[in-house]
Amino acid sequence: MDVAILGAGVAGLASAIALKQIGMTVSVFERRGTVHNLGAGIVCWPNATFVLSELGILDELSTVAGGVTSMRRATHNDIALGTLNIRDLDAAMGFPSLSVLREDLMRILLEQVEQCDIPIHYAAHATGVERVGDACRVQFADGSSVSPRIIVGADGRMNSVARQYITNDNQPVYQGFVNWIGIHRWDKCVFDCLEIRDYWGVGARFGIVPVSSDTAYWAGGIAAPESFLTNDSNQIAQLRQSFRGWPSQVGDIVFSAANSNTKCVALYDHDPVPCWHRDNVMMIGDAAHAALPTSGQGAAQALEDAWFLAREFAALPNDPENAMARFTERRSKKTSGIIIGGRNFASNLFGSDAEACALRDRNAQQTDYASLVAGMATGWSAGLPIGG
Numbered sequence: 001m002d003v004a005i006l007g008a009g010v011a012g013l014a015s016a017i018a019l020k021q022i023g024m025t026v027s028v029f030e031r032r033g034t035v036h037n038l039g040a041g042i043v044c045w046p047n048a049t050f051v052l053s054e055l056g057i058l059d060e061l062s063t064v065a066g067g068v069t070s071m072r073r074a075t076h077n078d079i080a081l082g083t084l085n086i087r088d089l090d091a092a093m094g095f096p097s098l099s100v101l102r103e104d105l106m107r108i109l110l111e112q113v114e115q116c117d118i119p120i121h122y123a124a125h126a127t128g129v130e131r132v133g134d135a136c137r138v139q140f141a142d143g144s145s146v147s148p149r150i151i152v153g154a155d156g157r158m159n160s161v162a163r164q165y166i167t168n169d170n171q172p173v174y175q176g177f178v179n180w181i182g183i184h185r186w187d188k189c190v191f192d193c194l195e196i197r198d199y200w201g202v203g204a205r206f207g208i209v210p211v212s213s214d215t216a217y218w219a220g221g222i223a224a225p226e227s228f229l230t231n232d233s234n235q236i237a238q239l240r241q242s243f244r245g246w247p248s249q250v251g252d253i254v255f256s257a258a259n260s261n262t263k264c265v266a267l268y269d270h271d272p273v274p275c276w277h278r279d280n281v282m283m284i285g286d287a288a289h290a291a292l293p294t295s296g297q298g299a300a301q302a303l304e305d306a307w308f309l310a311r312e313f314a315a316l317p318n319d320p321e322n323a324m325a326r327f328t329e330r331r332s333k334k335t336s337g338i339i340i341g342g343r344n345f346a347s348n349l350f351g352s353d354a355e356a357c358a359l360r361d362r363n364a365q366q367t368d369y370a371s372l373v374a375g376m377a378t379g380w381s382a383g384l385p386i387g388g
């Protein structure tokens with residue numbers, strides 16, 4: 001059975017490998033000239049590393065990734081709010097949590113795609129999906145088209161043509177904050193152990209995720225109107241102003257930030273939808289269930305999609321429409337919970353009422369972090385053959 005995958009992001013490349021592993025004929029169509037690295041880095045939590053192991057690339061990833069040990073939360077003036085023990089999470093789920101630069105993750109996925117002899121067509125910008133007779137055809141900007149047996153839309157959160165065909169609406173929802181993101185390299189060892197730092201302010205948050213003793217990716221977020229990225233203000237100056245006086249590592253980062261090594265992105269997600277397929281077209285990854293970065297699970301859920309999709313197609317090789325229905329049924333509850341969880345956490349973090357933020361911080365100090373970790377392990381393992 002031949003499958004055309006639209007988009008060479010995490011979901012598209014991982015699905016290409018997983019579907020090829022079960023003997024399907026796969027081609028990938030990517031609108032850009034190369035594989036793209038939106039975002040500076042990712043924590044591959046244990047549900048993600050389980051899938052990476054099934055795809056045969058966990059060992060390779062481990063050579064460039066960092067084994068994160070804990071996540072320390074603190075206020076913007078470094079008052080401790082509590083620490084999540086990531087080693088306990090890993091022990092409960094049976095796989096490691098690894099921090100990795102996005103460029104390394106994408107390179108390793110791409111190398112595996114190439115090793116599997118899966119063709120990637122670059123500069124192939126899908127402009128629409130239309131029904132012709134019994135099945136659908138993908139139209140590209142250069143006038144060409146393809147009519148495979150199955151079309152998998154892994155074409156991201158912002159303007160998915162697959163989502164447009166399936167739901168008639170692909171508009172993402174702006175969630176009221178922007179993130180500056182980047183990678184910072186110190187000229188000395190600054191992380192004795194790979195502890196994630198998560199600083200909370202009023203309407204602002206700064207996260208630092210080490211991938212080695214001297215390198216970290218980071219994200220600084222502030223509440224902002226949707227017009228923030230299109231106004232004329234000096235964004236690097238705003239970044240520095242927003243995090244002035246925060247802990248010293250934040251200072252190191254924002255004062256060496258420049259337009260050349262920093263990106264600012266506005267954060268959108270999608271309302272959960274119950275149906276992810278129509279005719280012979282389905283959507284996966286951010287196209288189907290984009291969650292905010294505050295969920296910490298966007299890439300992990302894209303990877304899980306690849307694993308589940310291959311299992312459902314393998315179980316029903318002669319009935320792909322039913323396989324797509326079963327896939328959606330298995331995936332939608334978990335991903336909907338993650339979208340809503342990401343939104344709730346974001347509204348807590350980026351609320352600009354000082355009293356509400358003080359209450360949030362007191363609640364964080366009283367949190368039972370061992371129970372929180374146990375809940376994360378249960379939720380993130382759901383549906384997978386991992387964990388207790």
Ligand SMILES: Cc1cc2nc3c(=O)[nH]c(=O)nc-3n(C[C@H](O)[C@H](O)[C@H](O)COP(=O)(O)OP(=O)(O)OC[C@H]3O[C@@H](n4cnc5c(N)ncnc54)[C@H](O)[C@@H]3O)c2cc1C
Pocket residue numbers: 006007008009010011012029030031032036038039040041042043124125126127154155156157159160161179181265284285286287291293296297298299300301302
């Ligand atoms: C700032 C930021 C930080 C994040 N941090 C984390 C994190 O720490 N951990 C985590 O797990 N997740 C994180 N995420 C979420 C994560 O990046 C996504 O959930 C994940 O990459 C989803 O992958 P995807 O393949 O579905 O979509 P994408 O990565 O968006 O890939 C979509 C691909 O489709 C291509 N495409 C789009 N339209 C077309 C078209 N019409 N024709 C052909 N190709 C097309 C695009 O060029 C792109 O290559 C973050 C997201 C953001 C925005």
